[in-house]
Amino acid sequence: MRTRKRVPRSRVLIIALFGAVLLAGGGLTWWYEYAEPVSFVAVAATPARLIDGIESYGRVDAFLVDLTRQSLEYEVKRPDPPPREARRPPFAITTVTIRRYSHLGQVGVLRVAFFNDRLVGVRFFPSAMDAYLARLLSDEGLDLKSQAEAKPSPHTRVYVATEQERGRYVGWEDTRLAAEMSLWIKRYS
């Protein structure tokens, strides 16, 4: 009579452990990718108010019409269309740069960014940052001298940062769209 060869217990344990790790990894990946479905193109019902009354979630074309009406010169940088369809949601950043924009008595460069045709935030590079920060405090009550950021409304974040090429700026952003953008990058980039 032939006896069945027993598989060593250690080997069974190793295989079980490997399987458990694979299952856990697959589960975590699924949870990370699909547990929180985000369309990345949805428009919120209540936009956030940014610099000079500009509101988030605005469309590029509507924004350009406004600029033309105000006789402001601008440059538009649109993303190249994707060469092929990858299995991920769209990621298209369009920027509109206004070379001579005036806010609170300061002239500077204003760059407006759109994430999938929704206005996500603006960056203002004033010619004199200290004077501009002082005006922000006195006129709008935003203290960006003693703190790095302020939240004038539930979905608006105003902050001071430094861009590598252009220098210091004051940024306004809709926190919901900024979080969406971060989520896209973490998941798909």
Next chain:
Amino acid sequence: MAMNEQALCAAALGVERPHRAARSAAGGGPRGGDGRDRGPFAGASRAACGPVAGCATRWIDSPRGRFRPHLPATHIWGLTTTRPSHNGARSARTRVSTGPYATGTTNGTGSFYRARYYDPVRSRFVSQDPFGLAAGPNLYLYVGANPLAFTDPRGLWRWPGSIYDEALADAMGRFPLETSHNGTGDAYRHCLASCMMTRENSEGEAAFLGWLNEVRGDWLHDQERGERQMDEHNNAAGRVCGRTAGSTQDCQDRCLAAPLIQSYQGGSSAPYSKTGYYGNLR
């Protein structure tokens, strides 16, 4: 890869990787040099930590001063207990269950575990986490108050998600938003995250998680070959920078100076999933 990995960061900065012995002498630990006191057994403790509580116990009155790692039997938060010796040779031993860190010295007010003082009576750290707010809003917690799931023998391990979040926020603030995917900001972010993870956790962890992220991109999102090559190059540059970086600021400076691949032409390369590693499997 066209450029030697060691040269990715060092060539741009004139930085050479010091010999392990020299690093130990300078900083006392494997990643010394940032001025943090890691205690006398820094760098040698991980093997003494159990997978459950992340703890070792030691008999601190051993006649030859021996350090004997042993899984804790009583309290994962590190209570000091006294009990008779099993062989009766000594009347009692004071056992310190070194929950958070694998070695400690006691004084009248608490125990010093590598990076922080701990009060075993209150079961709490009485000094703040050396990572500050980056580790969470409560500065007195240990591994997010979850010692059953996490260990931190050096007192410096950091949740990778927190590192990625910090690198992402830095890259998005420092570069125009349109470069945050397959652009300058993307390259910098990959380098910075890898550098910070190498410095704060380990190079192996940075390499593994970076690789895992790219494999995930291949399998689930059909990313292009060029995209993966760009990310892997920049991750490698970050890891080299992280070996000798003394702070996050160091990582930022080095990644800004390192020769990173900052863009690739979309549509120029087929995805690995169809032609490369996995294509043959289908």
